[in-house]
Amino acid sequence: MLSIDASGVLMVDQSAGDAVNRSVWGEFTGGMRGRWDQRRAILRLLLGGGPAVVGSAVLLQIIAGLLPIGFVLATAGVIAGVPAAVEGGVDSSAWQQLRDHLIAAAALFFAIQLLLPVQAFLGEVLRRRIDDRVRDRLMADSFAGPSVAVLEDPEVLDQAADGVNMLRMAAWTPGAACAGFIALLSHYLQTVAAAVVVAVVYEWWAGAAVLLAGLVIRFGYRVGLSVFGRIFMTHQRVRRRRFYFRDLLFTADAAKEIRVFGLLGWVGERYSDAFMASSVPVWQQRRRIFYGPYVLYTLTAFVLLGGVLAAVARASATGVLGVGAFMIVMQAALSSIRIGAFIAESDVQTEYGMNAQQALTRLGELTLAAADPGGSETPSAELPIREIRFERVTFRYAPDAPPVLDGLDLVIPAGASLAIVGLNGAGKTTLVKLLARLYEPESGRITADGVDIRTFDGAAWQRKVAAIFQDFVHFELPVRDNVGFGAGGLRDDEPIEEALRRAGALEFVAGLPAGLDTPLSRQYTDGAELSGGQWQRIAIARALIAVEGGARVLVLDEPTASLDARAEVAFFERFLDLTSGATSLVISHRFSTVRRADRIAVLEHGRVTESGTHDGLLAAGGRYAELFMLQAARFAEDEPSGDDDLIEETADA
Numbered sequence: 133m134l135s136i137d138a139s140g141v142l143m144v145d146q147s148a149g150d151a152v153n154r155s156v157w158g159e160f161t162g163g164m165r166g167r168w169d170q171r172r173a174i175l176r177l178l179l180g181g182g183p184a185v186v187g188s189a190v191l192l193q194i195i196a197g198l199l200p201i202g203f204v205l206a207t208a209g210v211i212a213g214v215p216a217a218v219e220g221g222v223d224s225s226a227w228q229q230l231r232d233h234l235i236a237a238a239a240l241f242f243a244i245q246l247l248l249p250v251q252a253f254l255g256e257v258l259r260r261r262i263d264d265r266v267r268d269r270l271m272a273d274s275f276a277g278p279s280v281a282v283l284e285d286p287e288v289l290d291q292a293a294d295g296v297n298m299l300r301m302a303a304w305t306p307g308a309a310c311a312g313f314i315a316l317l318s319h320y321l322q323t324v325a326a327a328v329v330v331a332v333v334y335e336w337w338a339g340a341a342v343l344l345a346g347l348v349i350r351f352g353y354r355v356g357l358s359v360f361g362r363i364f365m366t367h368q369r370v371r372r373r374r375f376y377f378r379d380l381l382f383t384a385d386a387a388k389e390i391r392v393f394g395l396l397g398w399v400g401e402r403y404s405d406a407f408m409a410s411s412v413p414v415w416q417q418r419r420r421i422f423y424g425p426y427v428l429y430t431l432t433a434f435v436l437l438g439g440v441l442a443a444v445a446r447a448s449a450t451g452v453l454g455v456g457a458f459m460i461v462m463q464a465a466l467s468s469i470r471i472g473a474f475i476a477e478s479d480v481q482t483e484y485g486m487n488a489q490q491a492l493t494r495l496g497e498l499t500l501a502a503a504d505p506g507g508s509e510t511p512s513a514e515l516p517i518r519e520i521r522f523e524r525v526t527f528r529y530a531p532d533a534p535p536v537l538d539g540l541d542l543v544i545p546a547g548a549s550l551a552i553v554g555l556n557g558a559g560k561t562t563l564v565k566l567l568a569r570l571y572e573p574e575s576g577r578i579t580a581d582g583v584d585i586r587t588f589d590g591a592a593w594q595r596k597v598a599a600i601f602q603d604f605v606h607f608e609l610p611v612r613d614n615v616g617f618g619a620g621g622l623r624d625d626e627p628i629e630e631a632l633r634r635a636g637a638l639e640f641v642a643g644l645p646a647g648l649d650t651p652l653s654r655q656y657t658d659g660a661e662l663s664g665g666q667w668q669r670i671a672i673a674r675a676l677i678a679v680e681g682g683a684r685v686l687v688l689d690e691p692t693a694s695l696d697a698r699a700e701v702a703f704f705e706r707f708l709d710l711t712s713g714a715t716s717l718v719i720s721h722r723f724s725t726v727r728r729a730d731r732i733a734v735l736e737h738g739r740v741t742e743s744g745t746h747d748g749l750l751a752a753g754g755r756y757a758e759l760f761m762l763q764a765a766r767f768a769e770d771e772p773s774g775d776d777d778l779i780e781e782t783a784d785a
């Protein structure tokens with residue numbers, strides 16, 4: 133078996149050979165129960181497609197299933213009527229009968245052709261409706277709780293990869309499975325109707341035999357497809373890696389580095405490796421799954437159908453069946469066997485669509501199970517009045533990972549600013565994520581004025597925390613939305629302009645082609661691309677408007693990392709004014725930023741190792757003082773090319 137390692141390199145995996153040793157039938161029956169569950173789930177979804185659309189689609193399928201049999205009868209009537217019509221001449225009743233049969237056959241033929249696009253259209257409407265519902269459900273489940281932990285779990289992501297990918301590409305989705313099952317209706321109906329015609333016109337056993345022949349092939353084919361689909365699903369992890377490389381090539385963000393580092397060939401190779409690793413094991417199984425059983429069920433059907441055709445030929449030769457009856461039976465028998473063939477509008481859609489449905493349902497269940505909205509209490513508008521407190525908080529990202537926070541105690545005084553400093557990876561951002569309840573502590577608790585924040589409704593608490601993370605989202609949307617999202621999608625000019633002004637962004641926004649309505653991406657007409665520092669000011673405006681909108685805790689994670697020295701000084705000159713009344717938490721590696729905070733905490737080894745005012749910490753001569761002096765010395769070295777204000781600000785402490 134082939135697999136792929138974390139860096140995308142193709143590997144030979146010896147452990148995945150179990151499936152090869154099981155018989156196709158064994159695998160099919162082993163998964164039987166799950167398959168019925170899948171079908172029930174699809175049926176439930178289908179019922180939610182709306183009575184009008186589902187009813188019309190079913191009705192069309194019934195008509196589409198019966199029309200071909202009418203066509204068989206009409207064409208048989210044409211062929212059987214030719215000798216008598218020729219003999220009777222153009223004025224004979226035989227000739228008129230022939231003409232009527234011909235018109236009926238032509239009309240039925242056109243009706244069948246006309247129905248095809250209408251069937252396809254209704255199928256598409258149904259697919260979209262159902263997929264929209266699935267998407268809405270998934271969104272609701274995914275956002276049911278405040279935590280994002282489950283959405284980062286590699287196992288969960290592996291399981292969901294195919295389903296999410298299918299939904300994104302609108303292919304082989306749960307909706308497609310629903311439409312595919314409805315499309316089967318006409319095929320089954322046609323088969324049964326053809327078998328009934330054979331039974332009525334000729335012999336009941338012949339009808340039963342052609343029905344059986346058709347069903348044997350169909351069943352055999354679906355067994356193979358179903359087992360194939362199950363094996364296909366077991367390679368989701370490698371496929372997820374393949375999707376990653378595929379998407380990388382189409383991502384604007386990656387395009388720069390792929391060019392600069394000449395990575396096109398490398399990414400292409402990794403994609404091919406991932407493609408082979410996810411496909412070769414499945415291809416290897418294909419022969420075993422399809423070819424052997426195919427011979428068996430085809431032979432069975434061949435014997436059944438061959439027996440019927442031989443008997444029909446004999447009955448015709450001995451005069452038991454006339455020409456018309458012979459034609460009807462032959463055509464009906466052959467049309468009933470068509471159910472065994474691959475049904476383009478149904479087979480792959482139903483099989484893979486059911487798998488996608490299963491994966492998405494599982495994702496929804498997992499996110500829902502992990503969604504602990506906490507209590508139902510709504511925090512009061514003024515909270516926190518005194519403080520937010522971390523009490524012996526321990527947290528790790530995975531059960532087997534080392535703790536990032538290890539019995540951390542921290543007080544964030546209300547209405548004041550606290551800066552957190554620490555080396556890369558010390559856990560500063562993690563601390564903020566816990567504060568925003570994006571993760572829950574493994575032990576310990578976080579309180580606001582003495583109340584455990586878990587007792588608050590998760591969403592209500594998150595509205596209180598206006599956090600701008602280092603990797604805040606650059607929405608490819610107008611400035612208005614990029615700022616207004618901070619206060620639940622506010623769009624009014626006045627508060628947005630005020631927030632932009634306070635964040636020092638109003639001037640450059642005013643210079644944009646459409647001002648507040650300029651989309652922040654060059655990929656749109658009239659769009660504008662901002663610099664890193666300009667984006668950061670937009671993000672700060674987003675946070676400030678959130679405070680206006682009722683947030684009480686302002687968190688800025690590296691707020692000035694992309695600001696030039698002057699902009700940073702200007703920002704912090706107004707910082708206290710901007711955040712007055714709000715509790716603010718600033719994470720920064722820039723000591724010129726940090727020193728302006730009311731209090732500073734040093735985070736190391738998962739705990740707060742020092743805390744106090746800038747002056748107090750410097751005087752104590754501990755870790756803070758060491759890091760501060762290091763940075764001040766570096767700025768002093770850079771003096772000739774550096775920014776005078778900043779050097780003064782930093783070294784002047």
Ligand SMILES: Nc1ncnc2c1ncn2[C@@H]1O[C@H](COP(=O)(O)OP(=O)(O)OP(=O)(O)O)[C@@H](O)[C@H]1O
Nearest residue numbers: 284529536554555556557558559560561562563602
């Ligand atoms: N989503 C995540 N899943 C698993 N581990 C994570 C995740 N996010 C962060 N970590 C790990 O947790 C540790 C702390 O990361 P965190 O981002 O909190 O550090 P930080 O102090 O903010 O670092 P920096 O100064 O570089 O921004 C790091 O070892 C990091 O690898």
